[in-house]
Amino acid sequence: MTTTPTSPAQEAGESGLRRELRAVHGLVLRDWLRLVANPTNTVLLLLQPLLFLLAFGGGLSALVPGTAVGGQYRAFLYPGILLMAIQAPAVSVGIRLITDRHSGTLRDVLVTPARRSTLLCGVCLGGCATATAQGAVLLALAPFGGLPYRPLMLAGLLAGLALAAFALTALALLQAVHTRRPETFSTFLGLTSAPLLFGSGALVPLSALPSWVTVTAAFNPLAYATDILRRTADPTAVGGIRWGGWQPPPTLEAALLLLTAVTALLWAAHRFGRARAGV
Template sequence: MSSSTGPAPRCELRAVHALVLRELMRLTANPGQVAMLMLQPLLFLFTLGGGLSTLVPDHAVGGSYRSYLFPGVLLMSIQAPALNVGFRLIIDRDSGVLRETLVAPARRTTLLCGICLGGCVSAAAQGAVLIALAPAGGLPYRPLLLLGLLAQLTLCAFALTALGTAIAVRIRRAETFALLLSLTSAPFLFTSGAFVPRSALPGWLDPLAAVNPLAYACDALHGTIRALAGHPATADGAGRLPLAANTAALLLTGLIALYLGARSFDRHQATD
């Protein structure tokens, strides 16, 4: 009966578990790479945060600049590992690893969800390392605050991973995907309000910020800090949308990207 109705739920869950476990094994097998990915956010926190904190007035960011910068540093810590899932998807397809994965007794949509979930967990785990450094970012060491930041960061990682994979399934060359990331990662990060309030940016960048998922992620992190740590609002009022709206926008972005990616993945792999 299961052959007529598709793979059994147990097989689907085992496939997802195996893909998540594979991403975690990649993470633990390359501690040097993880350390290098953590280096840039830490440099931004301690050098940029320490240097500009004496130049940026508190009223411009609604508090100390280092506290304002900390959510942006958290986003930096997950941006590369989350988007690199799409890069590895293309590499696996070129090397034949993906073809071997597709013979698993699970739907292709389930397999793509497992790849995204594995990337999300791996990226969130790296972000959790920086969340533990919250006092260095001028935030109080409160368990509820740390859990709230981890939840928001996991949602951000899910949205970025889903976007990366949705784009990767439509691209045939790893070099093209790498070039696309290099051209878009920095602009989206800088227009998100991670380093300076978006109100301080040129007005012609507003349309880019409006469609920038990192902007909603940054606002959600700022809103979480304001809600759970009692910090004053940032210069942008901790975002132009309420915390719940920013969270919903991130979730919706991830679900739409995952749906579109799954459709493309199923169609493209069927023709390969």
């Protein structure tokens, strides 16, 4: 049996690929270790969505008619609560990138032989993985959200959470690579996070909101993430995004959200790769 000889160029290419993958793996593992080492932070991040689930899901469920949301309000609210659970840890990746730049920690990471764009992708995947893990904790509370334990539905919700976390992390990094000071980034988050969440239909059906909110929802990535999660839990859910009088299918919404995430990550990686060595 003969084997085809490997050229030096092919060996160099394979070695370079392994180097890039090791860098990504190291960054993802770093975020996992950070998550495991600080469970208190995870509990605090999950506290707000849990309070919303108890306060709004329990208190308003008796006041909101089932016809307005296509069923129990708690079941309508639960996908929005899942999105809230991943929003904070996903966007905090951007803050961490900026603070690491100021503290010099990022400079230590950049001495690795991997490309800068690869390192940013590793940061994005690490943030996406940990945000999804934190959102998955709330999946164990599905009955409290008015949803049954159906493995296929829970798997679909987990996939939707991963996609939403990827999009949020990529968009946060895109903003972070264009921001020099953490205070500026925090101010930007304070001005945009709440309006994007409330304008996504996560808490109230879009059909019940002013018409201009319904129009802007078509450009709100959180609205697509909410719609994907809600229609995964209940295919007959009401109040989702509409283009004119047509409601796009979840597969198309997922494709658009994925395209947005990939575009944002590539743009951020390109900008990060062209930044000065001193960061």
